[in-house]
Amino acid sequence: MDEKTIKEKELSARLLEEIKSLTAGREHPLRLMEVCGTHTVSIFRAGLRQLLPTGVELVSGPGCPVCVTPDGYMDAAIAYAGMEDVIVATFGDMLKVPGSSSSLAEAAARGGDVRIVYSPMDALTIAKENPEKKVVFLAVGFETTAPTAAAAVLTAEQEDVGNFFLLPAQKLVPPAIRALLADEDARIDGFILPGHVAVVTGSDAFSFLPTEYRLPGVVAGFSPTELLRGIYRLVRQVAAGEARIENEYKSVVRPEGNPAAQKMMKQVYETCAAEWRGLGKIPDSGLCLREPYRRFDFSAVRPLDLPPAPPKKSGCRCGEVLQGKILPKECRLFGTACVPEHPAGPCMVSAEGVCAAWHKYGGGVFQYD
Numbered sequence: 154m155d156e157k158t159i160k161e162k163e164l165s166a167r168l169l170e171e172i173k174s175l176t177a178g179r180e181h182p183l184r185l186m187e188v189c190g191t192h193t194v195s196i197f198r199a200g201l202r203q204l205l206p207t208g209v210e211l212v213s214g215p216g217c218p219v220c221v222t223p224d225g226y227m228d229a230a231i232a233y234a235g236m237e238d239v240i241v242a243t244f245g246d247m248l249k250v251p252g253s254s255s256s257l258a259e260a261a262a263r264g265g266d267v268r269i270v271y272s273p274m275d276a277l278t279i280a281k282e283n284p285e286k287k288v289v290f291l292a293v294g295f296e297t298t299a300p301t302a303a304a305a306v307l308t309a310e311q312e313d314v315g316n317f318f319l320l321p322a323q324k325l326v327p328p329a330i331r332a333l334l335a336d337e338d339a340r341i342d343g344f345i346l347p348g349h350v351a352v353v354t355g356s357d358a359f360s361f362l363p364t365e366y367r368l369p370g371v372v373a374g375f376s377p378t379e380l381l382r383g384i385y386r387l388v389r390q391v392a393a394g395e396a397r398i399e400n401e402y403k404s405v406v407r408p409e410g411n412p413a414a415q416k417m418m419k420q421v422y423e424t425c426a427a428e429w430r431g432l433g434k435i436p437d438s439g440l441c442l443r444e445p446y447r448r449f450d451f452s453a454v455r456p457l458d459l460p461p462a463p464p465k466k467s468g469c470r471c472g473e474v475l476q477g478k479i480l481p482k483e484c485r486l487f488g489t490a491c492v493p494e495h496p497a498g499p500c501m502v503s504a505e506g507v508c509a510a511w512h513k514y515g516g517g518v519f520q521y522d
């Protein structure tokens with residue numbers, strides 16, 4: 154173990170002691186929500202749940218883009234993938250997400266042209282290489298990825314690429330947090346705020362938490378020590394009866410965020426109501442293309458007349474998991490009818506899905522890597 158690792162280990166041990174002493178004797182554990190799927194995985198990989206004292210409970214929020222994408226969107230993507238003149242371009246973890254009755258992987262097996270890409274720009278390249286096809290990029294994600302999809306739209310416009318489209322389903326994190334807190338069953342004492350999202354939005358985007366809800370929030374990084382520092386700061390605020398936003402990820406997050414990315418988003422998108430799995434329709438939580446760019450929205454160019462997605466009979470409780478109301482192990486399908494190889498719900502599909510993280514790292518041990 155090198156010197157840096159030894160120092161981090163010592164610091165983590167001290168932070169755990171502090172957290173323990175600040176939460177000792179509590180009647181109910183403090184419930185802290187991590188909103189970001191990458192945080193969820195980092196917490197599991199480090200085994201932090203096992204290390205934290207009983208006075209702190211971590212719950213996962215709706216920060217995995219694949220998990221919050223509703224059946225109706227998947228049904229539309231699957232229908233487009235079945236069209237002769239369409240290529241659907243998507244991040245790989247969308248392939249196994251179940252729609253009402255099928256998935257993109259099954260659409261590809263039936264002969265649909267579904268291609269895995271690593272960025273919207275890859276999809277734009279496919280469009281240039283296949284001028285006889287319509288190339289539809291599944292624009293799923295949060296503030297983190299929305300600027301790159303906006304950049305692809307602007308490039309397509311500049312280069313006059315007429316066969317590149319988005320199927321928009323991009324979402325904004327702050328309205329989802331508000332929706333969670335509007336639920337009277339929500340019992341959340343503080344938020345570990347998403348570091349990657351905050352790079353774009355800035356930490357100030359979460360100032361409504363202390364001002365409107367008297368709740369603390371800490372923007373955190375992703376290493377075990379950074380996460381523990383974030384948890385410690387939250388616990389310290391609650392113990393002192395304080396509520397403010399702190400930034401534990403100052404190396405990349407500024408209070409005002411990234412103005413260039415925000416400007417590009419404002420140019421291309423406007424906010425609109427969006428459907429979130431588990432949370433329902435939330436006003437102003439989605440990003441739709443503004444009028445000058447609406448010709449890049451494939452759902453507007455080629456509208457579908459699909460029946461509304463029927464209620465799921467599988468017994469999947471992903472929606473409740475994403476609201477922090479239950480833990481994945483409380484779903485009766487967890488680890489039996491629902492495993493990463495055969496997911497029954499979207500929270501088991503993505504590497505960032507809460508159920509997938511529980512399944513993979515449920516018994517994790519503390520690691521410094």
Ligand code: SF4
Nearest residue numbers: 470471484491498508
């Ligand atoms: S374990 Fe599977 S079925 Fe249960 S909530 Fe999670 S994703 Fe849904």
